Amino acid sequence: MTWHKIADSVEEISFSANAMAEVQVAGKTVCIALGNNEVHACSRKCPHAGGILSDGYLDAVGNIVCPLHRYKFNMQNGRNVTGEGYYLKTFPVEIRKEGVFIGFEEKNLFNW
Ligand code: FES
Numbered sequence: 001m002t003w004h005k006i007a008d009s010v011e012e013i014s015f016s017a018n019a020m021a022e023v024q025v026a027g028k029t030v031c032i033a034l035g036n037n038e039v040h041a042c043s044r045k046c047p048h049a050g051g052i053l054s055d056g057y058l059d060a061v062g063n064i065v066c067p068l069h070r071y072k073f074n075m076q077n078g079r080n081v082t083g084e085g086y087y088l089k090t091f092p093v094e095i096r097k098e099g100v101f102i103g104f105e106e107k108n109l110f111n112w
Contacts, residue, residue: 003094003101006032010039010100018057025102030091033075035062040075041091041102048086064088 006023007013015021019034022044033040035058046053051068059065063072063081072081073088080086092103
């Protein structure tokens with residue numbers, strides 16, 4: 001796992017009204033979501049048909065809802081909780097004294 005700093009603090013991330021944001025990190029664009037005081041990260045595009053997930057929102061239990069066809073995904077494990085059989089790539093986020101960090105498995109740098 002390689003950790004990359006995405007911001008000095010959670011407050012520094014420019015979240016939309018829906019508490020979503022996109023950040024550039026290690027040459028990739030990642031979707032960031034804020035829910036229940038936790039920061040989550042996933043691929044920018046929906047695995048179904050490429051919906052831009054930062055245009056979606058988190059539902060009451062913290063699943064991300066795609067803006068295109070409203071499929072939902074668990075932000076912990078990427079499971080497609082509405083049952084369509086897709087899998088969303090999610091990334092661990094750590095909030096440390098030095099800032100907010102996102103973790104990529106080495107192979108993800110080349111694979112997504
Ligand atoms: S593109 Fe996301 S649900 Fe269809």
